[in-house]
Amino acid sequence: MTQVNDVPVQAQARAADVDLGQALGALLRRYLESARGVVDQLPGGPRGFQILSIAAEGVCSNQATIALRLGIDRTVMTYLVDDLEKAGMVTRRPDPADRRARQVVLTGKGGKTLGSASARIREVERGVLGALTDDEADLFRSLLARVTADVPADHSACSGPAPDC
Amino acid sequence: MTQVNDVPVQAQARAADVDLGQALGALLRRYLESARGVVDQLPGGPRGFQILSIAAEGVCSNQATIALRLGIDRTVMTYLVDDLEKAGMVTRRPDPADRRARQVVLTGKGGKTLGSASARIREVERGVLGALTDDEADLFRSLLARVTADVPADHSACSGPAPDC
DNA sequence: CAAGATAGTATGTCAAACAGATCATCGTGC
DNA sequence: GCACGATGATCTGTTTGACATACTATCTTG
Numbered sequence: 001m002t003q004v005n006d007v008p009v010q011a012q013a014r015a016a017d018v019d020l021g022q023a024l025g026a027l028l029r030r031y032l033e034s035a036r037g038v039v040d041q042l043p044g045g046p047r048g049f050q051i052l053s054i055a056a057e058g059v060c061s062n063q064a065t066i067a068l069r070l071g072i073d074r075t076v077m078t079y080l081v082d083d084l085e086k087a088g089m090v091t092r093r094p095d096p097a098d099r100r101a102r103q104v105v106l107t108g109k110g111g112k113t114l115g116s117a118s119a120r121i122r123e124v125e126r127g128v129l130g131a132l133t134d135d136e137a138d139l140f141r142s143l144l145a146r147v148t149a150d151v152p153a154d155h156s157a158c159s160g161p162a163p164d165c
Numbered sequence: 166m167t168q169v170n171d172v173p174v175q176a177q178a179r180a181a182d183v184d185l186g187q188a189l190g191a192l193l194r195r196y197l198e199s200a201r202g203v204v205d206q207l208p209g210g211p212r213g214f215q216i217l218s219i220a221a222e223g224v225c226s227n228q229a230t231i232a233l234r235l236g237i238d239r240t241v242m243t244y245l246v247d248d249l250e251k252a253g254m255v256t257r258r259p260d261p262a263d264r265r266a267r268q269v270v271l272t273g274k275g276g277k278t279l280g281s282a283s284a285r286i287r288e289v290e291r292g293v294l295g296a297l298t299d300d301e302a303d304l305f306r307s308l309l310a311r312v313t314a315d316v317p318a319d320h321s322a323c324s325g326p327a328p329d330c
Numbered sequence: 331c332a333a334g335a336t337a338g339t340a341t342g343t344c345a346a347a348c349a350g351a352t353c354a355t356c357g358t359g360c
Numbered sequence: 361g362c363a364c365g366a367t368g369a370t371c372t373g374t375t376t377g378a379c380a381t382a383c384t385a386t387c388t389t390g
Contacts, residue, residue, distance in 0.1 A: 018310045020290045021200065022215055022235070024193045026313045029236045031186055050187055064368055070187070071194045076347065078370055100355045100368040125185045131311050140308045145183045146296050147305070148191045229337060241378065243339055265337040265386045336387070342380090349374080356367070 031128050038120045042113070043083035047072060049121070051080060052114040055090055055104045062101040089113060196293050203285045207278070208248035212237060214286070216245060217279040220255055220269045227266040254278060 032046060042048040050070055055061045067077040081104055084090045089110035095101040106114065129137040197211060207213040215235055220226045232242040246269055249255045254275035260266040271279065294302040 018306055019215070019218055019286075020293070020306070020309075021193075021196055021211060021286075022218070023306075023309045023313050024189060024196060025215075025236065026234075027309065028186070028189045028193055030313070031189060035186065046186060050184070050190075053184055053187070062368075069191075071190065073347065074369070075349090075371085095368095098356070098368080102369070121184075121186075128185070129312055131314070132308060136308060140305070140312070141183055141185070141188075143297060143301060143305045143308075144185075144188045144192065147294055148188050148195075149296070227337075238378065239338070240340085240380090260337095263337080263387070267338070332390090334387105334389085337385085338383105339385105340381100340383080342382100344377105344379085346378095347374105347376085350372085352369100352371080354368085354370105356365105358364085358366095360361105360363085 027128070031124070034124045034128055035121060038117055038124060042117065043087045043089070044080045047080060048084055048089075049114075049117055051084060051104065052089060052106065052110055053118070055106045056111065056114055058105075061104050062095055062098075063104060064101065066104060084110070192293070196289070199289045199293055200286060203282055203289060207282065208252045208254070209245045212245060213249055213254075214279075214282055216249060216269065217254060217271065217275055218283070220271045221276065221279055223270075226269050227260055227263075228269060229266065231269060249275070 035046060035049075039046050039049045042052070044051065047070060051066055054066050054069060063077045063081060064074060066072070067074050072080070081090065081092065081102075084104075085092060088107055090104050090106055092102040093105050095103050126137070129140065132140060200211060200214075204211050204214045207217070209216065212235060216231055219231050219234060228242045228246060229239060231237075232239050237245070246255065246257065246267075249269075250257060253272055255269050255271055257267040258270050260268050291302075294305065297305060
């Protein structure tokens with residue numbers, strides 16, 4: 001707080017004056033706008049990409065878990081995965097440990113698509129955070145990660161080191 | 166990068182591993198969830214609150230400007246302001262400098278409502294960033310402000326110090 | 331002054347999200 | 361072992377909300 005006193009008030013972005021909701025919304029909008037070119041070809045758009053990303057983790061990636069993490073309704077989840085499956089990006093596999101659940105598994109094609117999309121998304125992210133230095137961007141990401149990390153995804157049911165639960 | 170080497174990889178939130186879109190989405194979702202109790206009574210919900218906030222700045226708050234800042238379609242803006250006006254929170258005033266434009270002006274009731282809502286929103290924000298210390302939260306906010314500050318709202322048409330352009 | 335651009339509004343259309351029901355399976359308590 | 365409630369997934373139907381479109385009034389530029 002002390003180091004800002006010699007800067008004109010209007011020129012300084014006063015942290016307390018920023019509405020978190022507005023700022024987050026603006027940033028997410030900018031991100032989605034920039035990412036449009038990357039994810040628009042994917043079925044499901046941004047959410048399709050996110051589902052692929054989570055499926056790539058290969059841990060407890062049944063539909064309910066993914067839906068919970070992404071804040072997607074489970075009925076919506078069904079046709080998002082439908083579209084990804086039709087496009088050959090993922091397959092549904094019954095969870096051996098719970099025959100109600102369907103694991104979402106990346107196909108080879110899905111993995112390749114995700115790989116190139118991820119690389120381009122990293123570029124997009126760098127551009128969106130372009131107003132920050134590299135160190136500041138890392139700091140921002142790590143703070144963001146800590147803020148969102150407090151519901152650390154119940155992996156209690158996922159014993160074993162295998163990529164599939 | 167160097168200071169994380171002595172920490173187990175899984176326990177450390179690796180900044181580079183976090184998908185910016187996912188993290189921002191999750192955080193915004195959490196924020197909206199927490200803010201629901203505050204803004205649900207307002208016409209337009211979260212966006213109604215944001216419109217009130219911008220109207221309270223009293224500078225260049227015509228509908229197009231507000232819509233641009235919030236990423237809202239102008240046809241949607243119309244009925245959002247309609248609802249706020251019906252609720253007696255704002256009034257529409259023709260911009261003396263541009264008779265096409267309508268300035269969105271807070272009423273007394275709108276100001277009071279915004280005041281109490283803002284106070285409660287500040288609480289919500291503190292809760293959402295609760296995983297961070299106060300200093301870290303300030304840091305996060307200032308980084309966020311800088312990231313989103315690069316389109317600094319064209320005030321060239323707004324000469325004069327008056328609260329109404 | 332003419333022509334194009336922009337602010338705001340009204341209207342029609344359509345997709346995307348939600349609610350609810352259904353079925354299969356799991357977990358728990360008895 | 362079995363009855364019961366809870367949960368994962370899917371399907372269906374409904375509706376809200378956003379968008380495209382069109383229109384008027386006004387500004388701006390040549």
